[in-house]
Amino acid sequence: MTREVRTLRPGTADATDVYIIRSAMPGPTVMIVGGVHGDETSGWLAGREIKDWEIDAGTLVVLPEAHKQAVARQRRTSAAGVDLNRQFPLGRRPTNPLAREIWDVVLEFQPDALLDMHEGWGIFGIHDSVGQTLITYPAGDAQSFAQHATSYLNTHHVNNQRTYSFRVVGPPIEGSLARKAGQDLGIPAFIAESTVYQTKPETRIRWQKAFAEELLRWYGLLTRPERYVPPEYRIQAQAPGEGTPDMAAGPNADAAA
Numbered sequence: 001m002t003r004e005v006r007t008l009r010p011g012t013a014d015a016t017d018v019y020i021i022r023s024a025m026p027g028p029t030v031m032i033v034g035g036v037h038g039d040e041t042s043g044w045l046a047g048r049e050i051k052d053w054e055i056d057a058g059t060l061v062v063l064p065e066a067h068k069q070a071v072a073r074q075r076r077t078s079a080a081g082v083d084l085n086r087q088f089p090l091g092r093r094p095t096n097p098l099a100r101e102i103w104d105v106v107l108e109f110q111p112d113a114l115l116d117m118h119e120g121w122g123i124f125g126i127h128d129s130v131g132q133t134l135i136t137y138p139a140g141d142a143q144s145f146a147q148h149a150t151s152y153l154n155t156h157h158v159n160n161q162r163t164y165s166f167r168v169v170g171p172p173i174e175g176s177l178a179r180k181a182g183q184d185l186g187i188p189a190f191i192a193e194s195t196v197y198q199t200k201p202e203t204r205i206r207w208q209k210a211f212a213e214e215l216l217r218w219y220g221l222l223t224r225p226e227r228y229v230p231p232e233y234r235i236q237a238q239a240p241g242e243g244t245p246d247m248a249a250g251p252n253a254d255a256a257a
C-alpha cells in the first residue's frame, strides 16, 4: 500500500491536501470528500481520520478539507462568499479555480463512486433541512448501496430510530460536486448529511465514518473483518453526564420528536 499526498492550489489561501491511498491489490477507486462547507465540521473531522485508513484493494482518494478558507472560518463559504458546492456546473469545466482543480482530480482518478460529507442543522421530514439523509445520485447501483448503508447505520448507529433514522433522498442539487460526478460521469455519488440537531460532534463524525466505511466495503476496498467503526462504538461513546444532550445516542431521545 502506498500513500501519496498532493496539494491543490499550492501557495494560495485555498491550498489543501488530497491523499491517494493505493493498495497493491487491484480494485475499484472511491473518492471521499469533506470540508466543502466549513461549518459542517463532522465532514472534515471525519475526513482527517479517513485519510489515514488502510485499504485492502483498489484506490482511495481522500480530500478532507476541500474548501480550506471555509474550514478555517468554520463557515459555509469563504470570506468572499464562495459556496464551493455551487461551483460544479453540469457538462462543462468549473470556472472557480478550486473547483476546477478538484474536478481535475475526479477526472484523473475516474472514481467508481464518490461520497461528499456534509451536515444539516435539522432533520429531514421534521425540519426544513436535509439532516439525516443520504442524498443519492441514482447511477449504477447507487440506490442499492444507499438502501444498504442507511439500513446499516439505522440498525447499528442510531438509537432513536423514530427521529434520527437516515433516509435516502435525491438527487444532489445542481452545482454540487456529487451532482456533477453522478450526472457527468454516470457514477454512484452521495452526499451524507448528519444532523447537528441535539447530537454530539463525535456522533456526527461516527455517522460520517460509518457511511464512508460502508462505501469502501460495498466496492471491495475494505475486506478485513474488523471494522474501523464498530457498532459497539455507540455504547462506548455514551459516557454519563458528558457534554450537551445527544438525543441520537441517549435514552431520552424520543423527546426530540
Ligand SMILES: [Zn+2]
Pocket: 037, 040, 085, 118, 119
Ligand atoms: Zn453542506
